[in-house]
Amino acid sequence: MYRALDSAAISPVTAGETSSEPASKRFGFRADIEGLRALAVGAVIAFHFGVPGLPGGFLGVDVFFVISGYLITGLLTDEISRTGRIDFLQFYARRARRLLPIAFVVLVATLATGALILAPAEQDHVTQGAAAASLYASNIWLLFQRFDYFAPESALNPFLHTWSLAVEEQFYFVWPLLLQVGASLFRVRNLPWLIAAFTLASFVACIIVVGVWPPVAFYASPTRAWEFGIGALAFLVPLPGILRRPIPARILAWTGLAVLAACIVVMSERNTFPSWSALLPVFATAALLAAGGASDGRALGLLSSPIAQFLGKRSYALYLWHWPIIVFAQILKPELTGWERLACGALTLALATASLRLIERPLRLSPSLMTRPRTSLVLGVGISLAGALVALGGHVTARRIGNRPEQRLIVRAAEETPLVSSTPSCMQKLEHTRPTTCAFNTTATGPNVVLLGDSHAAQWFTPLEALARERNLRLTAVLKSSCAVADVPVFSTRLRREFSECYAWRKAAIDQILAARPAMVILSEHAMGYVISPTAPDKDDAAMVDAAVWGQGLKRVLKRFSDAGIPVTVIADTPRPGFNIPTCLGRAQRRGHPLSSCDVKASVATNADLAIAEGAAVADLPHATRLDLTPQFCGDGTCPAMRQDHVLYRDANHISEGAAIRLKPALERMLGPGLDAATR
Template sequence: MQPVSRAAAHFRADVEGLRAIAVLSVVAFHYGVPSVTGGFVGVDVFFVISGYLISQLLLREIAATGKLDFLGFYGRRAKRLLPAALAVTVATLTIGYFVLAPFEQKGMAKSATASALYAANVWLLRQSTNYFAPESSLNPFLHTWSLSVEEQFYLFWPAFLLLVGRISQKVLLIALLIVVFGSFAACFHLTYGKQAWAFYLAPPRAWEFGLGALIATRPFEDWMRQPGSSRLIVGWLSFAVLILSFFAIDGFMPFPGVVAIVPVFATALLLLTGDDPAGPSALLRMRPFQFFGARSYAIYLWHWPIAVLGTVLVGGTALAHCLFFAMTVVLSSLSFAWLERPIRSSYWLAQRSVRSIAMGGALTLIATVAGVLSFTIAQYVTDAAQAAIVASTSKFSLASESGCLAGFTTPKPIRCVFGPSNYTKTIVLLGDSHADQWTTALAAIAEQKGWRLITYLRASCPVADIPISKVYSLRLRRLSTQCASWREQAIAKIKNQDTPDAILLAQFSSGNVKGPFTNLGPHAVSVETWERGLFRALKELEPLGVKLIVLRDNPTPYHPVGNCLARAEWRGLPFSTCSRSLSLTISDEVFEAEQRVVSSINNARMIDLTSSICTDLVCPAIRDGIVVYRDANHLTVDFTLLLKDRLAADLTAAL
């Protein structure tokens, strides 16, 4: 007869149902289900559940024996987590070899290795990978950051509970409160300063696990057993708040920070209300929730690699996402039935904890070797064509390489000067990264024409004087409040220091205006607001009496062209599959608004290079043998140099 596990002895069907809601919310968010803008907080639900269940088991063992079986604990964790994780890792690396370009395979392999070593969160942070950024959708192992956070929590939590739990119940409560409040204070501070640190690292997330542990202590468990209508009211209200958070929260909010309090406390209160049949437990016990709850870990593991690799193959349509979900359910059910359940219930492994520990070590080693081997193979198969694409899309402009593009948090303008010392004219370039992309070509023109080029550039900071409440940094995940100050200081320097002959303004226009060309969500502005903002900016410069030249924003493909070209070359597909229809890359409405502004300002004119970037119908990924786009919206340095003569002629005519 096989022994009954501790988890089975204290099984709560309502918690299983809560797991189902958590994982389905994450899947819905990643699969683009409309309105489920906050589905990613399902991860926070998991953190609270983990803190609760793990602490409950550990505290009961400490209370009963005064000590902890560390080998037993880590052996159970190894059996629970590692077999399915290895299966997904190997499957993803194998399929990724055929689907992704070699340079993408290298990145995938590095992420897989970090995940195998329980450090995916630290790796992503070091790569400056923002969870919500568009490029994050290209990493099949992005979701493993949360698994690494949990595994890091498991490393220190048993020893911590043993240390404080053996002293007294009062010391335990005080220690847990210190963890919760101290960690939340760090989380709050980092969210508004270094958001990625707050999101990825374990210490700023410890308050979520700690809150789960706090409600697993005796005083809260005693309260949970007491009958009363208040518990039912709290339970249903908490359930409603949790569900609403999936729809009310979005990735544009400063998260985790204060925002995370809502789903975290709602989850804690749901756990506290227990399994009262008149409470939310009645719903959570239903068979569909039990089905998905039992497979929640496998679903979480499988759903994201399927989405990433599947989107590369067939696109990200609603029908494709339905197919991805069906595949997720099938594969997670198979891995649950063939891996998770047999290994967790293995009598042979249960006899001696050291066997489970050894198995965990072996699985960790295999996953690490798989990642390293995948990287080695990708490096070996990288040919000259792949290297050329990567080289072209990896070049940065002269200004960027010279440290002239101010970062997202830089408050003061950086003044850089290019061109000969015996110049005849001075051109000032003012703008964001879409202005910066032209600096290599402009500097070459300046040398050729005997001009001086002065740059004032700041990432994600439009020249248009739009309301400060609308200048949002996707990288920082917060409003870029310093942008307006930077613009004012830059214009003041131009007025007082530079005495230019012309001011060239360039910016990511379409990326800031509501419509299909922006991913700023609620922070995008209307065309009318953009028009007024550009008018105010030009009007402020008009008294200088110099030429004001607005460079029309380049057509924007809004898909990673370099990745697409490398994949096409790797898979033998035509490069034309990476091109985009002209109508899908430009906003005529924005262009017309900017033309109206330019026509209303003295000495202002517009330069439009669209016809040199795209044909009448198509914006190619490669033109005249040169890769056009560095990423989803910036031109490559090589292509801007190809347009150098056309740009020089237009500037000369404007002057």
């Protein structure tokens, strides 16, 4: 059943026959694999550059994972069969020579470019990503930072793409040890069984985790290891005899290529990934590799074409350079034309070619380094540490610039958040389904007022808490992040599925408030930010939600409070710029541009249809009212980023603490009569 793993037969040469040739020849260069690398990196670059018609281009990373599992398993099992052991020093020395020098150059170039065009707070964050990248821990760092690979804000992180390199290196750290121990304990012939068990366990973990917290399944090495395992099994487990013949092998290869191409065209970021759907591109890649192995790489001539070989040889450098280039290009000019994207591609190819010729190839093939693995390893460790030190230096510099008076005002606006938002027990997270209440001004003898909603309700907490103290009222916060209180369907872009936890929390929260019978409910939420179905528009604009559906859902909730005789006031959502205001101001300040360049048109930041729908929702309910503070933010068709030297937003949609505090008089003027009536 399994391919023989003795010294005479580690890699098929023709139709599964064994060979007694030297290992270097038996496991030699495969042009089809080089071509598959070209396909993988081309798909990823096309996806990142926004090429239409290829929404599944991110699957190129999965192709790389399968190729890595195939090649590394072949090389290491060949070495075990010939020598009885893996030369770990040589293995890691080879990795260091090939990967680290060019990665260091890209890291330094990226940090230097960022220092010129990014806001200090941005550059501070980028330096953290650089340090993680230099230590091959990007995937872990991104998890702790709660970075969604597909979220719009991820497009501003020039080290985002290094997550996959971190996963690969973590695999390379564990895999040789697993193979060596497995071969010692279970014999080489039984390695396929061990790897199959390892692969199955990883896949099961992936399926379980992706249903609970997709980012962990996406970034974590243990939930990605099964893809490497499939590649390993594609090498170790021979094809059935009939498929090793030239024509069947060619059919298998073309089938694999067709399935892989279909996945790249049909699948998209809307698919929960990696999950069951990941099996298609992974097995398609494995089929291509196995078919090529059965025919000595000749099953698919397309992958051996000159252009495929040209790109395949540069795949690593192309992957490293392309993402920082497109990130910085889009920062300098958010709406790139097709020609400008082509220019970015040409620059990527030029830098990749220069890197291959001047850095990667000379060091990888250096005779002095090849014969001195310890020197290679020391050099590699030194380069990694140097990268971390360069990142640390950039971090210190960014902090120093950020502390300058003209930048400090902007940085402070981004850093300050309401107390209720930074208190974990007050702001329920995505996974929570049971509401908790946070009580404030508990010594007051007056009635209780409830603040209900999401983070856009929380942004009003500070002025409302001040009003409660002044009026001898108790204030209770019932809040959940990214959860609409309006009775509408919600599709979580972070969980990549319908937000069932929100539905459970919403029902429980409303029931709990009705039972408590507060004197008043103040409801506010990020109405313009909700995606109400997986097929709704996912652009970061104010037209994301269906106004009619939202208005009807809001009315159903308001009616429950009104029918119970509980006054309820809706604070309309604040204007939504759609881009990070402090970041924009920091960049403008850094480049000497006018700060007014960060102002946004009112027609873009507001949604008139939504305002009409919300007005209709409260119109015929006796105990429901709606307040709209939009005039406090926008005038003459413009919503400014700053007013009287105060930054109005702390990110792309939340108002700053300073803005909320300064709006207390307006809020009291509009809310006061309702509070007076409710507390008599």
